[in-house]
Amino acid sequence: MIRLEKVSKRLGAALVLKAVDLHIEERETFVIVGSSGAGKSVTLKHMVGLLTPDSGRVLVGDRVISEASGRALEQLRGQFGVLFQSGALLEWLTVGENVALPLREKTKLPEDAITARVQEKLSMVGLEHDHHKMPSELSGGMRKRVGLARAIVTNPRIILYDEPTSGLDPVTSRLIDELINRLRRELEVTSVVVTHDLMSALSIGTRIAMLHQGRIVEIADPQAFVRSAEPEVQRFLEAQYITRRGSWERTEP
Numbered sequence: 076m077i078r079l080e081k082v083s084k085r086l087g088a089a090l091v092l093k094a095v096d097l098h099i100e101e102r103e104t105f106v107i108v109g110s111s112g113a114g115k116s117v118t119l120k121h122m123v124g125l126l127t128p129d130s131g132r133v134l135v136g137d138r139v140i141s142e143a144s145g146r147a148l149e150q151l152r153g154q155f156g157v158l159f160q161s162g163a164l165l166e167w168l169t170v171g172e173n174v175a176l177p178l179r180e181k182t183k184l185p186e187d188a189i190t191a192r193v194q195e196k197l198s199m200v201g202l203e204h205d206h207h208k209m210p211s212e213l214s215g216g217m218r219k220r221v222g223l224a225r226a227i228v229t230n231p232r233i234i235l236y237d238e239p240t241s242g243l244d245p246v247t248s249r250l251i252d253e254l255i256n257r258l259r260r261e262l263e264v265t266s267v268v269v270t271h272d273l274m275s276a277l278s279i280g281t282r283i284a285m286l287h288q289g290r291i292v293e294i295a296d297p298q299a300f301v302r303s304a305e306p307e308v309q310r311f312l313e314a315q316y317i318t319r320r321g322s323w324e325r326t327e328p
């Protein structure tokens with residue numbers, strides 16, 4: 076479905092991605108973990124054609140998005156819904172208007188169809204009564220859900236999530252995880268989730284890849300991931316109090 080082949084990318088002075096190889100299957104929820112600055116967001120931007128590699132290539136289906144431009148690129152991008160890290164809501168528009176934006180920009184749907192579609196997607200994220208609210212009236216979790224409704228409003232085949240639970244409390248984070256799982260089941264989409272939330276990765280991922288300093292150091296299903304012998308994976312797990320047996324470990328005070 077999505078394939079990165081030996082993708083390398085320099086940004087400024089830094090070599091941010093170093094020959095990254097990834098193959099994401101249709102209907103997976105593929106999770107990419109790694110610490111801040113590892114190159115996770117840069118990897119996502121390559122998938123949707125917002126960045127192009129210095130070497131290597133990126134395929135969506137059988138099309139090379141990293142070499143596409145103009146109409147072809149627009150058409151490939153149209154298959155994606157993206158939940159950006161910041162949520163990126165326009166503060167001067169209502170919730171409903173924010174969700175409607177991609178439809179207004181990319182389609183010629185009549186106004187009544189737009190209203191119906193916006194309401195359908197707001198219902199999916201549990202915000203059917205909030206379309207008239209302003210972003211400033213929303214909690215962090217609600218903002219993420221509005222961003223999610225906007226990401227799915229064009230019925231994309233692929234959803235990219237950049238840090239969907241960052242800045243949220245644990246209970247709200249698990250609600251977002253459940254929502255991601257539900258969208259996968261109900262919309263049969265392929266998802267790629269970038270996160271440093273290990274609990275989230277383990278509960279939603281079909282496979283988990285770890286990116287460390289621009290290199291993929293592990294790709295495994297959740298059971299195998301927590302047992303990985305890779306030192307960087309172990310460091311990442313230990314930092315979140317998970318032992319190699321997958322159980323919780325308390326540091327002696």
Ligand SMILES: Nc1ncnc2c1ncn2[C@@H]1O[C@H](COP(=O)(O)OP(=O)(O)O)[C@@H](O)[C@H]1O
Pocket residue numbers: 086087089091109110111112113114115116117118
């Ligand atoms: N447009 C850019 N110009 C220069 N450096 C960038 C740019 N975007 C990202 N970087 C650098 O690339 C590295 C990886 O960034 P990013 O993918 O955003 O990390 P993260 O894993 O936290 O999402 C960081 O060191 C960041 O500073």
Ligand SMILES: [Mg+2]
Pocket residue numbers: 115116117160237
């Ligand atoms: Mg990032």
